[in-house]
Amino acid sequence: MNPATPGPDRRLVVVGGGMVAHRLVEALLQRLDDRLAGAAGAPRDAPGWRVTVLAEEPRAPYDRVALTSYFSGRDPEELTLGDPGMWRRPGVRLHRGHRVTGLDRDARTVTTERGLVVGYDALVLATGSAPFVPPVAGSETRGCFVYRTVDDVAALRSHVDELRAGAHEPRDGRDGRPRRPEVTGVVVGGGLLGLEAAGALTAMGVRTHVVEFAPRLMPLQVDDGGGEALRRLVTGLGVRVHVGTAVSRVLGHRRGPRTGSVAAVALADGGRLDADVVVFAAGVRPRDELARAAGLPVGERGGVVVDETCRTEDPAVHAVGEVACLGGRTYGLVAPGYAMAEVVADRLLNGSATFPGADLSTKLKLLGVDVASFGDAFAAGEGALSVVYADPVAGVYKKLVLSDDARTLRGGILVGDASDYPSLRALLDRPLDGEAAAWLLPAAGESARGSTGALPDDAAVCSCNGVSAGEIRAAVRGEGGEPATDLPEVKARTRAGTSCGSCLPLVKKLMTAELEATGATVSRALCEHFDLSRAQLFDVVRVTGIRSFGELVARHGRGRGCDICKPVVASILASLGTGHVLDGEQAALQDTNDHVLANLQRDGSYSVVPRIPGGEITPAGLIAIGEIAREFDLYTKITGGQRIDLFGARIEQLPAIWSRLVAAGFESGHAYGKAVRTVKSCVGSTWCRFGVQDSVALAVALELRYRGLRAPHKIKLGVSGCARECAEARVKDVGVIATETGWNLYVGGNGGFSPRHAVLLAEDLDTATLVRTVDRFLGYYVRTADRLQRTAAWLEEIEGGLGHVRAVVLEDSLGICADLDAAMAAHVDGYTDEWRATLEDPEKLRRFASFANAPATADPDLVYVTERGQRRPATVDERRDGRASTASPPPSSDARDDAVLVTFPPAQGVSR
């Protein structure tokens, strides 16, 4: 794998490309990298490895635990685990879509379905489990699904969409809109998986039944009390729960257009439930078929038998994850699988790790209900005591299991409110300081629960990845690298919180406490002139009514500002509707772009972007722009935001260019501002065969509504006329996608340096509700985001995340919506075109003088060459050579290849 490795590389083959396989490869490469870097404790004289992963699924390993988020609008791509670049490293190969069908232990080869034969020195089986479908008649009927892979959930989703699209369904006579046909689903299994599946179905608006054979929901994780609390909560969400019975048969339609598709299920107790979809989520079975066929021992209930080093009877063959049977049992959770992966990675490099035992703690958010279970949840240990708190009205059930002296925490169950789970789990098998009951009472508050300071360094914080409190503290202190000072960095460095995420609140608390302890400032101070964050400053300006930078910095800051705080204050003043951005003192606060209402380019010239709302432009408008560009010899380029950027304008030319543009009916596109930029749209239902709504009309309306809105960062919007999403609305801060009955609203997307897909905020809104919701979303963002924080980062940082923002804008949970609505109304009413206002004000026009002593003279240092028929700034080399050949001919419009030097001002075509 690398030249520094002693001996030739050996061949590791991994069968299966799931979560545990991913962790194994990652852990192995990490150890090899550490060795290269000479890190202490890194294995030195172990072999190098070339790694081949044979994966049946057509995609790189992804986060199966987060599968259900696919239904809340997350893209399957976003589920990808780790850095996809890992699979492109030399010596690492991932074959997707290759199912292994044969294992020849004598020849040490595996064979795939597609005929690939791969030799190995070490083989790891990481084939996971297959969903268990109970043997009921009709389980193959169309409309029956399992719930394990992205493909499974995609199939389920498109089936539901199809039923929904229901061409044969009646229409609602009153408004002529198609009424959403009701779809009913039955989930077989009321355990962890079953409730996940029920959550997915309800998220799609399916009426859902859950059928569980055991007398309570989640029988493996919670006791009867917890199960009952869970049943109440889940029922309250509209899911119908049937416990203590089983599905005995799936019945299909006998006639009509859906013949052969699911019609109903029959229950063992004689009942019958009508259903259009059935999801089997009744447990899993290890995929141990390869091992069986190769004569390796398997466990009583399946699973490849391995010892505590994860090795099978054959020293060259290992098994890890859900397929492994270790100590007589298999594990259906990811954390034990990760622990096994670490053991094998260590062993492959001649280490001596053994399986440390499994933490079977789980915390889930199912259908929005918190459920956690940890340690000895069923109080099975000797002398174990239980303390229970139940509030059936609030739907909370909590149980702590303690040692016989009631001092040491042994386990627990939390239903309905699991906010203490990370702290409690970290205290497992440790003395609880204070009363156990303090942890159970809802209003006990932080203080009764002790602070993170009490958490010992070896307490496990992230059980998925085995990260201790001490490791998080060390990362914050910067041991073995740069100090990690924010949550994303701590996550990247320690891997804490990167799997299920349930420990993140605790990680954040630990990080903050440690930062404070190390004396690092955790303040969000804007710069050396203000100790306040942008959001705080916003509130100060709003509440005090201070309207000048001088007063603000004198009263709430120090010094005379800088290029950070001045534009921020300018933006805040603009957001609060205090007149033209170049009025009075405000002008001095602006970045040059805002100051001259154009975009500075590399040679000191500017570009100009007229607004083209929704990307819709008349031929006359296009011709006008073309003529103006030709007259001023501006380089023209179509932007990604569906408008036209005109480059190479000198500062003193800007007013002349605008007056021509304004005369032709254009206005500022605010390309220079931290402001609303564009609303990109597809052509939508007016022309497109597939369009279901008029996306252009909406885009134009939105762009005209929000034009000029100043914000902490630029804001982009997009509108697509149907689910095909041609406008790429989901890479915008606000993305709108048409549905049959209205609009789906996505927020928090962006392209650029770290691309993000927008997430679903609300579904099927009518146009008025959509606009109101976008108003509030933008208003809330403008008020509370940090400087240069786009919506994606803001949503990630804001306390409570997307759920909080949704509550604020849809349910007015903070009681500020009237205020936000009024602020937006004031913005819309107060809008004026900044270019036109500048042209009308001689005082403002003075700012466009090129030189104090020669106001209309071009900067003599601007030098251009012609390329592909347009000019561009000359490079340093071209300038040097060009000086020797100033006599070169004037640019010809078809000069494509040879660059021609022109100095400015050119002889013709420029008006001042």
Next chain:
Amino acid sequence: MTATSSPTVPRADASWVTVCRFAALAPERGIAAIVGTRQAALFLLPGGDVHAVDNRDPFSGANVMARGITGTRGDRPTVTSPMYKQVFDLASGVCLDDPATTLAVFPVRLRDGWVELGPPTVPPPDRDDGPGHGHRRDDGPGDDPRGESRGPVDRGGGT
């Protein structure tokens, strides 16, 4: 380099160039002026001081210093290059983010309401080596010499 508000009466001196009326300066904003074959960037600060430095930004090679934002760092009056955001001390011309780089400083005096510039302190930079002194500041927070306190770097971007 610092002018008092009460105009002194300087000797007639050929090396001083009259550039504009004091009234043409806008507080805390710069303006460029042609001085022979060079360009100066003039700034009027809140206390009434006028500073003038080379208008050429040594990092980009573009004549844009006059379009930077003024302010302070500690007690020092500053201007930030609008191109890649390096901060310069207006009094000494030294780049506070990269002290090896310096802007020429022009002495300033006021006469009868006119602003005059004297010969610059530092010889003009070699124009032929173009941009590329020091490093460019467009490479994101990772390279930010001022670290955390500065917060996210604006990557700008067009439309």
